[in-house]
Amino acid sequence: MATLKYSRQRESIKNYLLHTEEHPTADTVYMHVREEFPNISLGTVYRNLNLLAETGDALKIPTPSGGDRFDGKTTPHYHFICTCCGKVMDLDMESIDHINEIAGKNFAGQIESHTTMFYGKCEDCILKS
Amino acid sequence: MATLKYSRQRESIKNYLLHTEEHPTADTVYMHVREEFPNISLGTVYRNLNLLAETGDALKIPTPSGGDRFDGKTTPHYHFICTCCGKVMDLDMESIDHINEIAGKNFAGQIESHTTMFYGKCEDCILKS
DNA sequence: CTCTCTGCAAATTATTTGCATGATA
DNA sequence: TATCATGCAAATAATTTGCAGAGAG
Numbered sequence A, B: 001m002a003t004l005k006y007s008r009q010r011e012s013i014k015n016y017l018l019h020t021e022e023h024p025t026a027d028t029v030y031m032h033v034r035e036e037f038p039n040i041s042l043g044t045v046y047r048n049l050n051l052l053a054e055t056g057d058a059l060k061i062p063t064p065s066g067g068d069r070f071d072g073k074t075t076p077h078y079h080f081i082c083t084c085c086g087k088v089m090d091l092d093m094e095s096i097d098h099i100n101e102i103a104g105k106n107f108a109g110q111i112e113s114h115t116t117m118f119y120g121k122c123e124d125c126i127l128k129s
Numbered sequence C: 001c002t003c004t005c006t007g008c009a010a011a012t013t014a015t016t017t018g019c020a021t022g023a024t025a
Numbered sequence D: 001t002a003t004c005a006t007g008c009a010a011a012t013a014a015t016t017t018g019c020a021g022a023g024a025g
Helices: A008-018 A026-036 A042-055 A099-104 A123-128 B008-018 B026-036 B042-055 B099-104 B123-128
Strands: A059-061 A069-071 A078-082 A088-091 A117-121 B059-061 B069-071 B078-082 B088-091 B117-121
Touching: A008 A026, A008 A042, A026 A042, A042 A059, A042 A069, A117 B117, B008 B026, B008 B042, B026 B042, B042 B059, B042 B069
Parallel strands: A078 A117, B078 B117
Antiparallel strands: A059 A069, A078 A088, B059 B069, B078 B088
């Protein structure tokens, strides 16, 4: 990949991701960064989010029913997505690296444990039902 | 939901899903079902795949980088997606229902264990690298 | 007969890309 | 001043939807 040059827009996006817990969509990032850069385009947001994901400065989290989410917290941790309301949450739990031994009996691939995605119902949705 | 009526197209789609192991995309299903119903439309395929997923006759598996996959094997099992080649595979491993106890210390939601998605490199991609 | 399902085409949604101009090193 | 980044608009890709007619119950 070509050498990265500094850009104020990218810095702002990176900074926003570091200070939010909501795992925003590209569009949400766009809305926020536009407060500082009113002329920024959605294309630029996408380009930078992908760059940050490549350099490891952000995580790109695919979700069912469209719209990737982004996370500025890059230390290994697990994610949970509520299939009811779509909310993406961090799971603060111990590593499940041993999953490779469990799966390994019939599987010769290598699971990258901390990219595992969990689905279910979040607390709010359980209470509402 | 409204009462379902029989349709030969839906039956054919369901049947194809039951006899393939490849976790096809909607488009792949379309290609195959078109051999029996040359005039079937992609819209109909999508509508029926979604109906089958709702009635529990098929699983809809979201993937990173676009394109849901479908699975006619509806008994609980885990899935693995190769982040290198995109291949979707069944993982024949014991249940990890206890994940709820591990995650539960800091999490009041409910993980539906068998919908957990694992990512990593498949055997083929490991050998090639 | 009534309501569901189909084929077709147009509409949506999320994301990417080409290009001329602007910013960084 | 060479190269990367931006803004804008057009292009893709995956999926959904409106509608008029065909098929199932």
